[in-house]
Amino acid sequence: MEKAKTPLRERIIEGGLLCCGAVSVITTAAILVILLIETAGFFKEVSLMDFFADTQWTPLFSEKHFGIWPLLSGTLLTSAIAIAVALPMGLLAAIYLSEFAAEGVRKTLKPILEVLAGVPTIVYGYFALVYVTPILQKIIPNLSGFNALSPGLIMGIMIIPMVSSLSEDALHAIPATLKEGAFALGADKLGTLFRVTIPSALSGIMASAILAASRAIGETMIVAIAAGQQPRFTFDPRVPIETMTAYIVQISLGDTPTGSIAYKTIFVVGASLFIMTFSMNILSRKLVRRYRRGGS
Amino acid sequence: MKLNTRRGRYTETVFQFLCLLAIALPLVLLVLLLADVISDTHGRLTWDFLTSYPSRKAERAGILPGLVGSIYLISLTAAMALPIGIGAAVYLEEYDKRGKLAALIELNISNLAGVPSIIYGLLGLELFVRIIGLGSSLLAGACTMTLLVLPIMIMSSREALKTIPQSFREGAYALGATRWQTVRQVVLPLALPGILTGAILSISRAIGEAAPLLVVGALAYITFLPSGLDSPFTVLPIQIFNWVSRPNQSFLENAAAGIVVLMAAMLLLNSFAIILRNRLHKRRYW
Numbered sequence: 125m126e127k128a129k130t131p132l133r134e135r136i137i138e139g140g141l142l143c144c145g146a147v148s149v150i151t152t153a154a155i156l157v158i159l160l161i162e163t164a165g166f167f168k169e170v171s172l173m174d175f176f177a178d179t180q181w182t183p184l185f186s187e188k189h190f191g192i193w194p195l196l197s198g199t200l201l202t203s204a205i206a207i208a209v210a211l212p213m214g215l216l217a218a219i220y221l222s223e224f225a226a227e228g229v230r231k232t233l234k235p236i237l238e239v240l241a242g243v244p245t246i247v248y249g250y251f252a253l254v255y256v257t258p259i260l261q262k263i264i265p266n267l268s269g270f271n272a273l274s275p276g277l278i279m280g281i282m283i284i285p286m287v288s289s290l291s292e293d294a295l296h297a298i299p300a301t302l303k304e305g306a307f308a309l310g311a312d313k314l315g316t317l318f319r320v321t322i323p324s325a326l327s328g329i330m331a332s333a334i335l336a337a338s339r340a341i342g343e344t345m346i347v348a349i350a351a352g353q354q355p356r357f358t359f360d361p362r363v364p365i366e367t368m369t370a371y372i373v374q375i376s377l378g379d380t381p382t383g384s385i386a387y388k389t390i391f392v393v394g395a396s397l398f399i400m401t402f403s404m405n406i407l408s409r410k411l412v413r414r415y416r417r418g419g420s
Numbered sequence: 421m422k423l424n425t426r427r428g429r430y431t432e433t434v435f436q437f438l439c440l441l442a443i444a445l446p447l448v449l450l451v452l453l454l455a456d457v458i459s460d461t462h463g464r465l466t467w468d469f470l471t472s473y474p475s476r477k478a479e480r481a482g483i484l485p486g487l488v489g490s491i492y493l494i495s496l497t498a499a500m501a502l503p504i505g506i507g508a509a510v511y512l513e514e515y516d517k518r519g520k521l522a523a524l525i526e527l528n529i530s531n532l533a534g535v536p537s538i539i540y541g542l543l544g545l546e547l548f549v550r551i552i553g554l555g556s557s558l559l560a561g562a563c564t565m566t567l568l569v570l571p572i573m574i575m576s577s578r579e580a581l582k583t584i585p586q587s588f589r590e591g592a593y594a595l596g597a598t599r600w601q602t603v604r605q606v607v608l609p610l611a612l613p614g615i616l617t618g619a620i621l622s623i624s625r626a627i628g629e630a631a632p633l634l635v636v637g638a639l640a641y642i643t644f645l646p647s648g649l650d651s652p653f654t655v656l657p658i659q660i661f662n663w664v665s666r667p668n669q670s671f672l673e674n675a676a677a678g679i680v681v682l683m684a685a686m687l688l689l690n691s692f693a694i695i696l697r698n699r700l701h702k703r704r705y706w
Contacts, residue, residue, distance in 0.1 A: 137600045138515055144507030145521075148528040148574070151567050155539060158546045213442045220439035233443060240446055244628025244686070246657040247679050250664055251453045254460075254672060281446045312428040314435060335534075342536025344631035345657070349664055369538050369631070376541070376635045382550060390635075394542045398535065405534035 159398055162391030169385055175392075181355040181371075183389045194355035195393060198365035202276040202347055203340035205361060209280025210340075211333050214287025221288065222295040223317060234289070241285040249349030252278040257350065270352030270364035279346050283336040290335060294328020294415055295321060331411035338404035342397060344369035368393045454683070460676035469677055473643045474659065478670035483678050485642045486659035489558070490627055490685070492646055493655055496562035498623050501569050506608075506615060508570075509577035514589075514603050533571040540568045541635025549636060556637025559649040564636050565629065569622045576618025580611045613700035617693045624689035628682065630657035656682045 167175070170190045178191025217237065221230050257274040261267045298321050306316040322329070352364025353374050366374070372390045380386045464479075472482020508525070516522040544564030554560035584607050592602040634640075639654050640662040646653045656678060663675035 131598075134598050134600050138511075141507045141511035141515060142521070144504045145511045145525040147504055147508065147567075148525055148532055148570065151532060151543070151570070152528045154547055155535065155543050158543060159539075162546070213446065216439045216442035220436070220443060224436050224439060236447065237443060240450060242625065242686075242690075243450065244630075244657055244682060246628065246630050246660050246664075247457075247683065250457070250660070250675060250679060253664065255453060255456060281449065284442075284446055312432065314428065314432050338534065342538065344536070344538045345661065348631075349661065369536070372538055372542070373631065373634055376545075376637070377640065391542060391546075394539055398539055401534060401536055402531070405531065409530070 155398070159391055159395040162388055163395045166385070166388040166392045169388075179357045181366075183386050188385070190389070191357075192393075192396060194357045195366060195368045195371055196396070197357050197359060198272065198347075198351065198355065199341055199367040199369070199397075201272045201359055201361060201365065202279065202351060202367055203337055205273060205276025206279035206283060206340040206343075207333060207337050209277055210283045210287050210336050213280070214284045214332065214336070215291055215329060217284065217288040218291035218295055219317065219322075222292045223313075223321070237288060238285050240282060243282070245282070245343060245345040246349070248278050248282055249275070249346040252346055252350035264362060267362045268352075268364055270350065270354075271362050272351055272365050273361040275346045275350040276361065278350070279340050279343055282343075282346070283339050286336045286339060287332045290332030290412070291325070291329045294325040294332070294412075297328065297415060298324045325415065327411045328415040331408040331415075334404050334408040334411070338401040338408070341404075342369065342401050344373060348373040368397050457676045457679050460673060461680060462673050462676075464673045464677040465680055469674075470681070474641055474662075478668060478674055481663075481671075481674050483656065483659055483674075483681060485645055486654050486656040486678070487681065488645050489638075489642075489653040490655040492558055493562055493565065493633075493653065494623055494627055496558065496649075497565040497569060497626060498619070500562065500566040501573050501623075502619055504566070505570055505573035505619070506577050508574045509581055509615075510603055510608070512574070513578050513581040514607065515599070529571045529574055533575070537568055537629055538631040538635060540564055541632030543567065544632060544636040555650065556639075556652060557650045558646050558653045561633050561636050561638055561653060561655075564632050565626050568629070568632060569626050572622040572625070573619055576622060577611075577615045580614030580618060581607065583614060584610050613696055617697045617700070620689055620693040620696070624686050624693070627655075627686055627689070628657055630655070630661055633658060634661070656685070 174190050175192055178189050179193050180189035180191050181194040182189045221233060225233060252275045256278055257267070257269060257271065260271075260274055261269075264273075267273065302320055302324060303316050306320045311319065347367045348370040351367060351370060353366050353370060354364045355366040355371065356363065358365065371393055375386055375390045380390075469482050470487065471484055472480065473484055475481040508529075512522050512525060541564065544560060544567070548554045548560040548563045549556055552560075554563070588606055588610070589602050592606045597605070633655055638658050639652050640658055642652065642654045660675050660678040660682065663671045663678060666672075
């Protein structure tokens with residue numbers, strides 16, 4: 125080993141490494157500043173009332189309306205459908221992995237299930253548009269070619285691993301003594317599961333659902349391909365809608381001059397998206413911390 | 421609820437089957453859909469498809485600019501994200517394990533990991549494309565992707581550093597090594613295969629990303645190869661998106677062929693990472 129160098133060199137290296145770490149702090153700050161500045165610029169031209177009280181979103185038309193509700197309802201609708209698929213499926217998967225599967229089976233199944241989350245979203249978008257929508261149209265006759273239902277369902281499949289992996293952690297964290305107590309009182313496996321294990325793990329399961337919902341809200345390509353580009357204030361899953369993310373894609377595909385009101389709208393929509401996902405992620409983390417503390 | 425009766429055990433078996441179904445069903449669906457995609461290519465997936473430029477005629481269109489663009493973009497992203505990611509991980513694991521600064525950095529990393537990718541696109545559009553003035557170039561795209569993959573890369577690198585036993589570091593210190601000498605000559609060489617495995621996995625995720633690059637301004641229709649860092653570019657998923665959005669049925673065949681190329685690229689990278697991980701397990705010194 126070479127002779128120890130002066131501490132100066134050590135300090136320079138430590139400083140360099142610290143700078144690498146600081147990139148993440150700078151990134152967060154940059155996101156906040158950029159969204160804040162552009163949003164402020166937007167609200168100089170559009171009043172808060174128009175943004176929150178109007179039910180039409182038509183920034184590209186000659187008669188402009190800037191009500192966020194159509195984009196918000198589209199986003200909430202597709203995400204709700206996704207959660208309706210992912211929560212029961214993911215929870216059942218988590219129960220199987222943590223309560224029924226042998227260790228070897230669990231170790232093989234878990235990474236295979238993760239594959240669902242690794243498939244590129246553009247591929248899922250193609251599935252939704254080309255396969256799922258035509259099949260659904262046979263069952264629901266007046267389903268339009270672009271709709272919220274099909275991308276919502278596909279998105280639900282994509283986020284199953286997210287629900288199952290966090291829920292499994294939560295189920296796993298329940299102390300064996302609690303379950304043994306239930307068994308000792310004569311409860312069978314299912315009784316213990318539904319009366320003891322799942323209620324004790326509830327905060328962790330909720331955390332997984334919230335995190336999955338946040339992922340669904342931020343998901344872009346699936347809805348951009350299969351949900352349509354018609355901002356519409358509705359909760360009807362059969363008609364074309366537009367989500368917040370799909371709107372940002374739509375504007376990005378066009379020629380939008382920097383500084384124009386259309387340019388500012390994508391940052392306003394982005395800021396709304398950021399606030400929603402950020403607060404959900406924080407809430408989810410708080411819930412996880414609670415079960416970690418309670419479970420140990 | 422029910423006591424331990426025969427009926428109870430019957431319900432248990434049914435329930436267990438239901439649980440297994442929840443795992444099997446989506447996976448079977450995925451396999452079926454992927455098989456459908458392959459049959460949907462209708463023989464479009466030829467060598468010509470890989471080496472041709474996009475065209476207004478679906479039968480003549482190829483994916484070359486997307487393929488080359490993806491390779492350039494991913495290499496650039498890896499070249500930037502790897503050193504920064506490893507540096508940050510080394511700082512958090514080896515230098516400042518319980519400090520206030522490290523806690524701040526950690527908080528930011530876990531928050532950034534949950535930010536939707538399209539928000540990174542907005543960041544890249546304003547910061548790299550406009551303020552720094554890179555334009556909608558390959559470099560602006562790679563910088564955006566670097567910020568996007570960094571949180572995952574730092575997390576996986578930290579996991580790899582954690583597997584190195586503390587006694588190795590103590591041994592180096594006992595021989596009079598400084599902290600950096602210990603990191604440079606003992607910890608990093610041992611942790612490198614693990615770090616690279618994680619890095620390849622996060623990079624393979626980045627190959628499938630389209631949303632942030634669309635916002636940064638990657639082109640959907642491009643008939644030349646990127647000539648340098650400042651050149652306009654496209655990537656595989658954006659080319660596929662362009663074909664999917666056309667109403668013409670024969671362009672959907674191109675999209676299917678593009679998806680097969682994209683999935684093959686990801687599969688290739690992932691198996692590379694798995695092979696690397698397996699070799700690492702065989703070669704463990706502890």
